[in-house]
Structures are given as C-alpha cells and as structure tokens.
Amino acid sequence: MTHRFLTIVLLLLDLVDGGTAVAQTEVSDFRPGTTLDGVCYFLPKTVFEVILVAEKAVTKPGEFAAYSDRYLRQPNVPTFESTTWTLKSISLMPYGVPDSTKAYSVKLKSRTSAPFVSLTEDGLLLSINTNPEEYVLPELPKKVAAPKPINGRDFMTREILSAGSTAKMAQLTAEEIYEIRESRNALIRGEADNMPKDGAQLKLMLDNLDQQLYALESLFKGETLTSTEVLTFDYEPSALEEDRGERKILCRFSKRLGLVAEDDLSGEPIWITITPTGNIPQATDNPEANRKKQKMEQGVWVNVPATARITISTAEQTLLTTDFPICQLGTTEVLSDVLFNRHTDTHVLIHQHTGNVKRLWQE
Numbered sequence: 001m002t003h004r005f006l007t008i009v010l011l012l013l014d015l016v017d018g019g020t021a022v023a024q025t026e027v028s029d030f031r032p033g034t035t036l037d038g039v040c041y042f043l044p045k046t047v048f049e050v051i052l053v054a055e056k057a058v059t060k061p062g063e064f065a066a067y068s069d070r071y072l073r074q075p076n077v078p079t080f081e082s083t084t085w086t087l088k089s090i091s092l093m094p095y096g097v098p099d100s101t102k103a104y105s106v107k108l109k110s111r112t113s114a115p116f117v118s119l120t121e122d123g124l125l126l127s128i129n130t131n132p133e134e135y136v137l138p139e140l141p142k143k144v145a146a147p148k149p150i151n152g153r154d155f156m157t158r159e160i161l162s163a164g165s166t167a168k169m170a171q172l173t174a175e176e177i178y179e180i181r182e183s184r185n186a187l188i189r190g191e192a193d194n195m196p197k198d199g200a201q202l203k204l205m206l207d208n209l210d211q212q213l214y215a216l217e218s219l220f221k222g223e224t225l226t227s228t229e230v231l232t233f234d235y236e237p238s239a240l241e242e243d244r245g246e247r248k249i250l251c252r253f254s255k256r257l258g259l260v261a262e263d264d265l266s267g268e269p270i271w272i273t274i275t276p277t278g279n280i281p282q283a284t285d286n287p288e289a290n291r292k293k294q295k296m297e298q299g300v301w302v303n304v305p306a307t308a309r310i311t312i313s314t315a316e317q318t319l320l321t322t323d324f325p326i327c328q329l330g331t332t333e334v335l336s337d338v339l340f341n342r343h344t345d346t347h348v349l350i351h352q353h354t355g356n357v358k359r360l361w362q363e
Contacts, residue, residue: 039106039117041125043303043355044096045236046326050250051093052231053141054258055086059224063152064170068220071174078222085258088228090270090312090319094326095137096353098122102332104301120352128300128340130347133358144228152219155212170220177216184209231259237274237308239328245275250312270319273311276329299337300348303355305330325354335360 061078062068069075106117118132119125126132153161156169157176163169186192187205196202235250252260252267260267306329312320335357339346349359 039119040123041104041106041117041119042098042100042123043102043104043301043327043332044124044353045099045102045239045328046094046305046324046354047097048235048237048324049093049095050233050235051091051140052087052251052253052259053089053091054229054231054253055088055226056146056229056258057084057086057224057226058082058146059084060149060222062219062222064166064173064219065222067167067170067174071170072177072217072220074221077220083256085253085255087253087319092310092312092320092322092324093137094324094353096124096327096355098124099327102301102303102355106300124352125300125302125350125355126352127350128348129345130349133349135352140232141230142228143230146225146227149223149225150211150215150218152215155215173216173219177213180209180213180216184213229258233259235272237326237328243274244308244329245273247271247273268314271313273313274308274326275311276306276308277323278307299339300335301332302335302350302357303327303330304333305354305356325356327354 059078059082061080064071065077065079068077103123116129117125118127120134126134152173156173160169160172160176163172183192184206187195187202187209196205233251238244248271249262249269250272251262251270252264253270254260254264254267257266305325305327307323308326308329309321309323311318335348339348339360339362345363347359347361347363348357350356351358
C-alpha cells in the first residue's frame with residue numbers, strides 16, 4: 001500500500017499584457033473532462049487494514065495409530081487429520097484512499113504563486129510549493145512456516161522395513177523405541193557400556209537418541225505442526241451518524257477454518273465499535289462566517305478528521321482498544337486563496353492518509 005508520488009510542475013504564463021489585477025487559484029468540484037486546464041486531486045477517506053496473527057496447528061495421525069494402545073499403552077492418539085486455529089492478536093493499520101465525493105480541481109491562472117502541486121499516483125494531495133513527505137506504511141508481521149515433518153520410516157531398521165505386515169512393523173518399531181529409551185536412560189545414569197568422554201559428546205549422543213525417539217514415536221502418536229499465519233483484510237468505517245457507537249461485525253473467526261466471511265456462521269463473530277471522542281467538527285451556520293468562507297473557496301480544500309475510539313472484541317474479551325483520526329467523521333475546510341497570491345510564498349505539507357494540514361509556512 002505504499003503510494004509513490006508524482007510532482008506536477010505547472011508553468012505559468014502571463015497572458016494579460018499590462019494587466020494589473022492579480023489572478024487567483026480557483027478550486028471547483030471535479031467534473032471529468034471540464035477541468036483540462038487545472039490539476040485534479042482527491043482528499044482521502046480512512047480505510048483500516050485489519051491484521052490478524054493466528055497460530056495454525058495441523059495434526060496428522062501416525063502410520064501405526066491403531067496399534068498405539070497395544071504396544072505403547074497410549075490409547076488417546078489422533079486417528080484423523082485435523083486443523084486448529086488460535087487467534088493470537090489483532091491490530092489496525094489506517095491509511096487513506098481517494099474519496100470520490102471529495103474531488104477538486106485546482107485551476108491556475110496567470111500570476112498565481114502556486115508553481116507546483118505534488119500528488120500520489122492515485123491523486124491524493126501531498127504538498128504545494130514544497131517537496132512532499134511521503135508516508136510509508138509499517139511492514140506487516142512476518143509469517144512463520146511450520147517445521148518440516150520428520151519421516152519416521154527414515155529411522156526404521158532393515159528388520160522393520162522387511163516385515164510382512166503393518167502389525168508386525170508396528171510391533172518391531174515399538175521394540176526399537178523401548179531399546180532406544182533404555183539406551184538413553186543408561187547414558188543419563190552413567191551406566192552405558194561406552195560412556196562419552198565429555199559433556200559435549202554426551203549431549204550430542206542424547207540429542208541423536210531424542211531425534212530417533214521422536215521420529216519413531218510419531219508413527220504411533222502422530223505429529224502436530226504449528227505455523228504462524230498473518231491474515232489481512234480491509235475495513236472502511238461508515239460515515240453515517242447512526243452507525244457511530246454501534247457495535248458491528250468486523251469478521252468471523254473459526255477454530256477449524258481460521259478467518260471466514262462475515263456471513264459464515266461457522267465462525268464466532270468479532271465485533272468493532274467506533275465511537276467519536278470529543279466534539280466532532282461541524283460546519284458553521286453563522287451567516288457572516290459562511291459569507292467569508294464563500295470568498296475563500298478559490299483556495300485549496302483539506303480534511304479536518306475527527307478522532308474516534310475503536311474497540312474490537314469477542315463475546316468473551318476485548319481484543320483491542322485504540323484511538324485513530326477518521327476522515328469520514330470530520331469535515332472539510334478551505335485554505336484561503338490569499339495564501340497563494342502573488343505577494344506571498346506559501347508552502348503546505350499534507351498528511352497523506354488523513355488529508356489534513358501537516359505543516360504550513362511562508363517565506
């Protein structure tokens with residue numbers, strides 16, 4: 001989701017000979033095909049990338065699972081393959097996407113002082129009269145693959161492999177397991193016929209025996225391989241007033257299937273609640289203020305986002321509580337065209353993902 005930017009350099013020509021009036025930068029609603037002599041840009045709306053980190057445990061039965069109780073006295077071993085998902089964490093990464101309802105065109109006339117505008121590739125406003133500071137989203141958590149399974153047959157003796165039936169192979173494998181256990185215990189007690197000369201050699205021998213035991217026992221007990229998975233999807237907060245503070249289903253999570261669709265009842269619901277904090281900026285109804293604002297509408301429009309508290313929870317617990325600015329809950333305001341007349345050199349930096357002013361200065 002990294003947005004590369006492009007800089008549009010607007011060359012200004014004084015088309016009026018001897019004119020004394022100072023031309024202004026005009027801004028109008030975007031109508032495709034009617035603003036060919038200007039720069040079209042969008043203000044962003046807030047979208048969240050929802051990031052779930054989960055453990056996926058795949059259990060596979062052993063080749064000799066049916067003989068586990070008979071030869072190893074282990075009755076409760078898995079007899080069929082299964083997958084279990086466990087949700088470990090959930091987080092949000094906000095970013096801005098172009099809002100089609102907030103598209104504007106900067107129409108430049110002669111003698112304006114706005115020489116260039118910087119935009120992202122998808123048309124979000126980044127800066128005016130200065131180099132942009134593009135924001136790069138943090139990297140996602142890393143997936144961790146499951147370990148490679150061990151093939152128990154690689155540790156079978158020739159006698160086991162040449163057995164005439166599965167039952168006989170299971171019996172001989174169990175006898176091999178008991179012999180390895182006895183050898184391991186003898187080493188630990190210092191009673192082995194060929195004791196190692198030092199601790200490092202003893203550790204090497206014990207590790208080797210442990211590997212053999214694990215591989216052969218997995219033929220009876222089966223094996224569970226666990227990986228760490230990173231699951232993501234996008235969620236766009238509603239701009240409707242009636243949705244503010246209302247609990248809504250964010251997604252569903254199944255212990256068997258992991259992340260599932262919102263309408264898939266095999267998963268338990270994960271809820272999201274977005275509640276504005278403080279007073280949401282409101283457009284003024286003051287006639288005098290509105291009159292003055294109308295005069296400024298040849299300037300540049302920016303967002304004034306509102307902060308909201310976001311809570312994500314299940315039926316049993318709260319998973320996340322955090323605060324983020326959300327463009328849809330705020331308003332838009334205009335930077336007066338006075339800032340961009342011939343007598344001032346104004347520079348503006350815009351937050352890429354919220355569309356509000358990051359820095360404004362004059363030189």
